[in-house]
Amino acid sequence: MVFALRDDIESDVWHKEVAFERGHLYLVEADSGTGKSSLCSYLVGYRDDYQGIICFDGTNVRNYKVKDWVEIRKRSLAYLFQELRLFPELTAYENVAVKNNLTGFKKRKQIEEWFGALGIGDKMHEKIGRMSFGQQQRVAMMRALAQPFDFLLADEPVSHLDDENGRVMGEIMMEEARRQGAGVIVTSIGKRMMLDYEKIFRL
Amino acid sequence: MTLVWKLLRRHLSFPQLAGFFLANLLGMLIVLLGIQFYFDVAPAFSRGDSFIRSDYLIVSKRIGVMGAMSGRGSVFSPADIDEIRAQKFCKSVGAFTASQYGVSASMGIEGMGYMSTDLFFESVPDRYVDTDSKEWTFKAGDPGVPIILPRSYLAIYNFGFSQSRSLPKLSEGVVGMLDLNVRLRGRDGREGVMKGKIVGFTDRLNTILVPESFMAWSNGVYAPGADAAPTRLVVEVYNPADDAIARFLQQKGYDTEADKLDAGKTTYFLRVVSGVVMGVGLLISLLSFYILMLSIYLLVQKNSTKLENLLLIGYGPWRVGLPYEVLAVGLNVLVLLLALGLVSLLRGYYLDMLSLLFPQVEGAGMWPACVLGILLCLVVSVLNVCAIQAKVLSIWKHKA
Numbered sequence: 375m376v377f378a379l380r381d382d383i384e385s386d387v388w389h390k391e392v393a394f395e396r397g398h399l400y401l402v403e404a405d406s407g408t409g410k411s412s413l414c415s416y417l418v419g420y421r422d423d424y425q426g427i428i429c430f431d432g433t434n435v436r437n438y439k440v441k442d443w444v445e446i447r448k449r450s451l452a453y454l455f456q457e458l459r460l461f462p463e464l465t466a467y468e469n470v471a472v473k474n475n476l477t478g479f480k481k482r483k484q485i486e487e488w489f490g491a492l493g494i495g496d497k498m499h500e501k502i503g504r505m506s507f508g509q510q511q512r513v514a515m516m517r518a519l520a521q522p523f524d525f526l527l528a529d530e531p532v533s534h535l536d537d538e539n540g541r542v543m544g545e546i547m548m549e550e551a552r553r554q555g556a557g558v559i560v561t562s563i564g565k566r567m568m569l570d571y572e573k574i575f576r577l
Numbered sequence: 578m579t580l581v582w583k584l585l586r587r588h589l590s591f592p593q594l595a596g597f598f599l600a601n602l603l604g605m606l607i608v609l610l611g612i613q614f615y616f617d618v619a620p621a622f623s624r625g626d627s628f629i630r631s632d633y634l635i636v637s638k639r640i641g642v643m644g645a646m647s648g649r650g651s652v653f654s655p656a657d658i659d660e661i662r663a664q665k666f667c668k669s670v671g672a673f674t675a676s677q678y679g680v681s682a683s684m685g686i687e688g689m690g691y692m693s694t695d696l697f698f699e700s701v702p703d704r705y706v707d708t709d710s711k712e713w714t715f716k717a718g719d720p721g722v723p724i725i726l727p728r729s730y731l732a733i734y735n736f737g738f739s740q741s742r743s744l745p746k747l748s749e750g751v752v753g754m755l756d757l758n759v760r761l762r763g764r765d766g767r768e769g770v771m772k773g774k775i776v777g778f779t780d781r782l783n784t785i786l787v788p789e790s791f792m793a794w795s796n797g798v799y800a801p802g803a804d805a806a807p808t809r810l811v812v813e814v815y816n817p818a819d820d821a822i823a824r825f826l827q828q829k830g831y832d833t834e835a836d837k838l839d840a841g842k843t844t845y846f847l848r849v850v851s852g853v854v855m856g857v858g859l860l861i862s863l864l865s866f867y868i869l870m871l872s873i874y875l876l877v878q879k880n881s882t883k884l885e886n887l888l889l890i891g892y893g894p895w896r897v898g899l900p901y902e903v904l905a906v907g908l909n910v911l912v913l914l915l916a917l918g919l920v921s922l923l924r925g926y927y928l929d930m931l932s933l934l935f936p937q938v939e940g941a942g943m944w945p946a947c948v949l950g951i952l953l954c955l956v957v958s959v960l961n962v963c964a965i966q967a968k969v970l971s972i973w974k975h976k977a
Contacts, residue, residue, distance in 0.1 A: 473890050
């Protein structure tokens with residue numbers, strides 16, 4: 375996998391063949407400007423300005439149609455966006471529900487428990503726009519978990535969280551992943567989620 | 578769905594939608610009223626005269642003093658007929674055949690005694706008579722004979738005769754159900770009685786029309802050997818508006834029963850006017866469609882970040898476009914229903930007037946407006962949905 379127009383890169387990912395497998399936990403560590411967000415965009419089908427091949431289960435994703443990507447995003451690939459992409463006019467709960475209504479994956483009770491565990495149980499019905507970035511990150515994580523997935527792609531999930539909340543979030547995330555036998559790919563640009571990574575890539 | 582709608586209704590501009598709604602309603606109303614009016618009014622000008630099509634002319638010789646005295650002046654000779662047939666405007670020529678024997682008809686109405694009158698029959702080749710071929714047949718030995726009467730006869734009866742005798746007025750439908758007793762008297766004294774059945778009325782022919790086969794049979798039986806030279810011709814022309822026809826008729830001193838041509842022209846102008854009105858309506862509809870599309874494009878544009886986020890968390894373009902599509906289609910359907918309601922209301926006003934002017938004409942029903950309205954609504958809705966889908970897909974591809 376290569377950036378278009380650049381070939382002077384030293385990396386564990388670019389110019390290399392890399393495989394991610396279900397049931398494993400990966401960390402992709404990056405410096406600023408090395409293409410972490412680009413990598414994530416390629417993986418969720420948001421961008422396709424790369425050279426090389428990305429395959430899901432042996433199928434080149436360049437051949438994916440719109441409906442294939444919709445299915446992937448709904449059923450196979452959960453994604454916690456670095457920029458969160460929450461809806462400021464909805465409440466915290468509604469932001470999770472808007473995903474859960476689509477997948478019908480989680481009960482309301484489960485979501486309420488997550489809110490409690492992540493320390494924002496009192497903010498459930500607060501507009502997202504009024505919450506801090508750290509609080510929003512937790513809501514975004516819950517939204518990412520409100521679907522079945524083979525892989526969870528968490529782009530800098532704890533950048534604005536204290537260690538305790540980061541730990542709780544990591545636990546919830548790993549519990550969900552284990553229950554589904556899914557793989558987890560976490561990225562970090564400095565502060566990393568404290569987990570037992572099986573493999574660490576330097577971007 | 579409700580959460581998605583809560584997100585996407587942001588930036589919805591009610592003034593824009595109201596503008597679209599009113600413009601579309603106006604356009605739809607004009608289009609539907611135009612077609613409804615045409616279908617309601619057109620029969621008033623072309624009613625019941627499907628028997629003789631408008632591209633047939635009835636040609637006779639002008640009756641002059643000399644001709645009146647000799648009695649032969651109004652007859653078309655084979656040479657005259659060949660000459661007409663040779664004209665460029667002429668597609669075909671058929672001759673009227675007159676009965677060569679005496680005819681009288683009588684009709685009994687319960688308790689009102691007996692009415693009887695002397696008549697004559699004429700026939701033209703059957704292919705010029707455009708009526709249900711089952712009704713318009715006669716075979717030797719049939720007890721009844723189908724007849725087409727001039728509509729003016731009924732008017733004379735209804736407004737003159739029945740008035741003075743306190744007899745009931747008859748509608749065309751009722752007359753069609755009556756049986757006439759027709760008495761045929763040959764020159765040699767032979768007599769026969771038949772039932773006459775009135776199958777229709779015509780404005781174009783001042784004659785009492787019977788099928789060609791009946792005329793051949795009855796002339797053969799009651800007036801064998803009589804000469805039946807035609808006094809009138811039916812001429813099928815390529816274009817009734819061709820001025821060569823008028824020139825030729827003028828030059829030969831022939832007359833034509835032109836009344837129906839005027840009705841034809843009226844129908845033509847009615848069609849043109851309705852067409853123009855509907856064109857204006859369509860134009861307004863088109864503009865309103867444009868307003869709606871602009872309004873929704875603007876909405877999609879303003880909400881493009883939200884739409885993109887929805888697409889990224891797994892909503893398909895179809896799900897994301899659905900609220901806007903429901904909005905557009907819903908508005909279209911609402912406009913259709915309202916327009917149909919208004920058309921039916923407005924139609925009530927002119928139908929009253931129409932039934933006063935043309936008592937025989939029955940309204941066409943609301944189906945022309947309904948069919949066209951549903952068709953328009955369908956086409957516009959499909960275009961709306963396609964445009965919205967295209968717009969959402971352009972967001973998917975980051976081209977918005």
